[in-house]
Amino acid sequence: MMTGAAALGLSSSFGMQAASHQLGSGPAIVKPPRLNLGDTVGLISPASLNVDSYDYDMADEVVEALGLVPKRGKNVGRDFGYFSAPDKDRAADVNAMFADKSVKGIFAIRGGWGCARILPYLDYDMIAKNPKPLIGYSDITALHMALHAKTGLVSFHGPNATAAWGQASVDSFKPLLFDGAQPTYSNPEANEDRLVQRKWRTRILTGGTASGRLMGGNLTVLTAMVGTPYMPNMDGAILFIEDVGEAEYRIDRMLTQLGQAGHLKGLKGVIFGQCTKCTTSGGSGFTLTEVLKQHIVPLGVPAFQGAFFGHMSDQYTIPFGTRAIMDADAGTLRMLEPSVT
Known part of the structure; x- marks a missing residue:
């Protein structure tokens, strides 16, 4: 790796x-x-x-x-x-x-x-x-x-x-x-004996580039804050989200709530990281990717899935509130400014 x-x-x-x-x-x-x-x-x-x-x-x-x-x-x-x-x-x-x-x-x-x-x-x-x-x-x-x-x-x-x-x-x-570095984040190459990389790949949901301030974190926690005075204004943000142990229908439910509460309509882009142990045994009717596409593609903003953060052993550190630019086609995220003084 x-x-x-x-x-x-x-x-x-x-x-x-x-x-x-x-x-x-x-x-x-x-x-x-x-x-x-x-x-x-x-x-x-x-x-x-x-x-x-x-x-x-x-x-x-x-x-x-x-x-x-x-x-x-x-x-x-x-x-x-x-x-x-x-x-x-x-x-x-x-x-x-x-x-x-x-x-x-x-x-x-x-x-x-x-x-x-x-x-x-x-x-x-x-x-x-x-x-x-x-x-x-x-x-x-x-x-x-x-x-x-x-x-x-x-x-x-x-x-x-x-x-x-x-x-x-x-x-x-x-x-x-x-x-105070301004890194470009991209997934590592997997050390595996395969003709093409399979592990740690990103998936394009909607292509293109977008810039905005980074906001997000755990999807379950974020969704539970809707309607409270502790929910920041996400207009103009790049939303980065991840989760663990949530079935596809629960991811669907949470994205539905965020959308109906108006917290998705002003976004500039979406990055979905790792959803660890989020696959329902025996199948659920929709895959996680299909659920994400149903909610995110209609937003008309660049989006990709599989970034290197979340409930995983080697995750990257993502600053909350820093301006960045994402490239959904390349699966990258680049900081546009330092996150510390």
Whole structure:
């Protein structure tokens, strides 16, 4: 498998960018400061608990292997039903990490379920005054969406601290967060004995190119935020979505809801990443690709399926709120600006 700069097509242009600018309605886009080797970063558990306490040690080791210093939230390691701690306590850890001047970035330890429950308890005014990179995926989508809607913060849909962190994930994360790189994302070549590549291929839903700010994450979590004050305006956005363990009809249901709520009509493009274990045993009548085409092709915007992010062991880190250009025919996504200052 090709990894590193060759797989990502990283740009050599790292230039500095102003901390904020306006993109459509809502708060100004705010970019957090970049990370530096030796920085202290916070570890939070804003959703489900980790059943095995050893996972917390693994999270520390991942952060250290990235050249950073871990600092656990006060409530990390607790146990409250299927959550890591009560709602207000989980929110308190998020607030504390943004308020702590010694903390330069924040990693979610895991997702699961629970981030949406803490959103009313976050101090958005304080967070807006202390922008920092927030990294995580799956249920962390709720935090990405809410922070962007309330503060304009650019955050990062990438591996949680207890994720696998293969080399491709590291090579995606470090240039983006440490160097302010403007990478071009493309799927790696699969190391397989086949005449033509079969694994990690992308599929064109609608050809063409489009530019816009990147918004999205886990489809289930995103859809559950429709109608709440934490749903950002997605007009003019490139929507990137992924999911896990959802049957085709449930993907259909969620896209139907997003469309009927008006959140698809203003998009500039759509990128569907990995839908891990989303195939119904014995068939469902429609394949996932057919469901996607039914909802996305009528939008008349460039779209492709199979990008290298989602519930997978080697996913790339995708910035939430950064301007980018996608090429559906080539299956690529290129950043048009740095995501950090």
